Amino acid sequence: MGYNFDTSKLNIKYTAKDNSFKLSFADNAKYETILDSCTIQYSAGQNIVNNDMEIGDFNFEAKIDNPCPIEGCATEQDKTKMRNEVSKVQGFVYSSLMHYPSVKRTIVNEQEDLPNIIKYHNDNNEVLRNYDDRREESEIKILVMHYTVSDAPRSFNTLTTPRGVSSHYTVDKNGEVMQLVPESKSAWHGGLGYWKGINSINQNSIGIEIVNSGINTTTNECEPYSDAQIKAVEVLSLDILERNKGILPEYVIGHSDLAPSRKIDPGHCFPWHDLAKKGIGKFPEVKLPEVNEVIFTKGSKGPEITRWKDNIAKVGYKVTPDDNFGEPEEQISQAFHMHYLAKYPVTEWDTHGETMLVALVGEESYLTNGA
Structure with a gap:
């Protein structure tokens, strides 16, 4: 050059x-x-x-x-x-x-494909290389949704400099999609986490960062995602799933699902239900009880907690082998409610959560099996 x-x-x-x-x-x-x-x-x-x-x-x-x-x-x-x-x-x-010229962008409007997205390569600059090679035994099995908690310029800067974080794709509010890391590489987006027996999240996943200010933890309000943005996420996700057949519906998750103790993105404004209807993720159609009652709170103990953990583990969450509903269980409940009930914050376990959980795993609730 x-x-x-x-x-x-x-x-x-x-x-x-x-x-x-x-x-x-x-x-x-x-x-x-x-x-x-x-x-x-x-x-x-x-x-x-x-x-x-x-x-x-x-x-x-x-x-x-x-x-x-x-x-x-x-x-x-x-x-x-x-x-x-x-x-x-x-x-x-x-x-x-070092960063920008190899990044190509496309705005997804109503087209049904993603033309001209060119992979971002940084192989010639080991100092700024912000991804790893995938191990030979690694299999792409998880698609993870994130939000950036910053605007597009700051997000781009964070994801393309040596700060220990990166993603395969970003989606801007106007529907613009950028690929920053090749899918053949392991981007640094998941960190410490777990899903359905997988601990090496980055090695086994593709990450999408969506430009969004995130949840205001003072007011508990979230920024709605734009229509153009969700359309872009839909088209991009379907394209990823088509090329990566190992990603099953129950492996399309949020950052908060794989790391409930430390993450709350993509938040309760993310339209999981709408995307599932397009073939992206798993989301059961259920009728929730008119009255929503609290079942477990922090400190609850007993065999019913053990059965609840068996079911929640089938969804994919990591549980501890005891009969206690403590802080880790509160965090799982919060992640579950954000994903499947669009509620935040909810740390206790309630009948709405239980109804959705039973539908997800195809098991009887401990509430109806004579316990």
Whole structure:
């Protein structure tokens, strides 16, 4: 990849034939960067992002008092100021090129496929490589939904820098889908977790990060996902499932399902029921009792807890081998209620949860089997 650096005039250009990159200085000290179809303008101290995609952080530490071509500057001080500004932009450019040019984006509207999504590869930069190779024995069996708890620029920055987190895909609010890590690689999205006997979540899963501000734990309110976003998630998920036949409906889960002690995404606003009707995930059609009563609370004990754990383990959650309903069980109840009943927070176990659980696992409830 080569760069042509023209210092004979104020407009300074970088070009790279393989990614259509161009950078120019305008004579009002405004910088315009064009990467693929993404235009970003930088003026003193702030980023103006035209299409909600930020390549990286950049900030002018000093303005050029007397902008002029390097060759025609009146003083060495002016030349130094110009060179310093060029150096800053050059560093930013090289950093950006490590990430952005290989990421292609598509907006999913009503089309039924995902054309032109190109995998993001970082193999030539081991320092910033934010994924692992999949082990030879690994099998992709899980599809995990997340929310980002940040806007698109911050999400992109977090998921493409060496911060110990990444995902295979992101879905923006306008339905834009980006693939950041190849499915053949193990992205760092699941962390410590468990689902249906699988402990190595990252090695056995594909992760989708959806741009969303998440649950406000003060008000317990969640941000609704946009229609365009859910349409994109639907099309993307069906495409993933078609190519990965080992992902069964009961293995399409949320981050909170595999790690209920530490995660609450994608939250109770995520439309699991609607997606299941499209063939994405498992969601039984049941009629809930008109009266919802609490069955277990923290500290409950007895054989009925053991039977409840047997059933909840069949769904996929990790349980402890005792007859106690404690904090881990509260966390499982909360994850279950978010996924199957769109409620948050619910830590106790109730008849609505029990009705849904029995329908999921095809077993009789301990409430109706004479216990």
